[in-house]
Amino acid sequence: MMAWRHFALVGFFLLAGMGLVVRVVYLNVTERQFLIDQGERRSIRAEAIPAYRGVVYDRFGEPLAVSTPAAAIWTDPKSGFLDDAGIVAVTNGLGIDAKVLRHKLASNAGRGFMYIQRGVGWEDAQALRALNLAGLEFNTEYRRFYPAGETTAHVVGVTNIDDAGLEGIELSFNEMLRGVPGKKIVLRDRPGNTIKDLEYVNAPRFGSDLVLSIDLRLQFLAYRELKAAVESHRATSGSLVMLDVASGEILALVNQPSYNPNEAASRSTRGMRNRAVTDTYEPGSTIKPFTVLAALESGKFRRDTQIHTAPGYFHVRTKLVQDPVNRGTISLETVLKKSSQVGIAKVALELEDRAVFDVLSRAGIGEYVGSGLPGGAAGMLTEAGLKNPVVRATLAYGYGLAVTPLQLARAYLCLATNGIRLPVSILRQDGAPQGDRVFDEASVREVVSMMEGVTDAGGTAPKARIEGFRVAGKTGTVRKVGRFGYDDERHVAWFAGMAPASDPRIVAVVLINEPKGDARGGGAVAAPVFGRVMARTLHLLGIPPDDAGLQLARAH
């Protein structure tokens, strides 16, 4: 009796197990194709809904980067649903060669997914969609346009084909601009056509718009003048940075060479580098105002302190410091005006070991600018060797350190604000930011008024003068380091300055790298660019002239 129940139970389980095996074999072998077909026919998939990328505007609302809806057209080559008539229709609609597409389809025949074309304009895509071709799929995506093209290319940057920032603002503010894609659940039939949307999981959140500090008018102006100068001097590259003194905003930032962000083909590393932010150069004589500032701060020097530069050269240990001509005994003001190496080196050697270094580091030399543009370099300013008089003498005229043009502009901004260091920004600021006082006001005013001499008739940069305005600035002509020490053939021409000098509103730095014409100095190459750009800028911004020598017309 017990044995019978035992065998019955074991037999039952054996039968049940065999039944399961039979069922598994049946489903996997006999019914396999049917089930796969059914499963795919009922396939339910999650699809991303792309988010509209935010628009980038200049400070007055001119668009600099705009997204426009487009379509990515794709097909499943393995399925072969896209027939020959379909190929002809698509290639006609997109204006591409049918032979090329056939070849592409053939070489991707084993794949389940192939883009036919991306970034197809919205109208063209609509026209193709209306044809209801089998095997043709449309994904919405967004294409980026840059109306100002190469003028703003380095500031705004570019996105890649998947709408992610690669350079410039597009990169550094990518998270803000890109938004959050939405998600929906769709039901697809076997050819992969979406039969219906089942569920809307979440809506895409559009990216935020961004307003830059750039003034497009000034940007155009700066770009045109810089490009003309780089071409006429056959220079390797050039940069121009313009800052607003009241707010520390970047009003214009341009480089040569540039590239057209609307054409992927024109993108080269050479053209895409934002040199004003990423490249460092020795600043040369543009540092001299800071040495003069250190001298004034020490209390040992005044504007009219006489400095002996005769016979036009002297040795610091084994290092020869020399002027092009013997200037004799001249005042500190004239040292700056004539850019005397001997004079400024002698001044620096009279000061404390760290004096010039301290002034430069307070002005932000050797520190990241943190403007919001990516890839910024910190430049180089080192404390090492300050005990060595050779190092101190060369630092006084701007050798042995490296700055980016943006950094130098920020340092000059400290002078233009009468000694207040402001954060520099590429985004439009509401109201003036909080700055830190880094220099004594009276000393800075004195330096700026001495810098006006540079653009006078006897100075190094009369070409930076502007009719009706007083301009304070400083030239720099730097020999570049070649394979065998400093190279006499390759130069960097600088001009850094501000206007109107009585109450500076705009700071600008111009750099022309390796000019190859007869003129190579900062006064001959960079200063005229500064003068032309600044003159137009002052007019455009409606800044009143401050030169007392102008005519006064009275209107009634």
Added chain:
Amino acid sequence: MSARSIVYWLVTLVLVVVSGIQVAFSTHEVRQMHVALQSVQREQDKALAEYSRLQLELAAVAAYQNIERTAEDELGMAFPTEVQRVEQ
């Protein structure tokens, strides 16, 4: 079965039927709203396409170079070369 449990049973039945009909209605409504959403989204895409096209056109027309060229070549205007301060 007592009369009371029959009443409970009937009430439950009615509730089930009513909620079933409600589900059918709301499913229908969801579908209709979905269709509406899709058409609104298409409209949004179309409007965005037009908006961005217009913005680009505007940017091209209002470009600084264009304005300068028009002012100088067509209207015969010039940038002031001589500075005068006008006081009232």
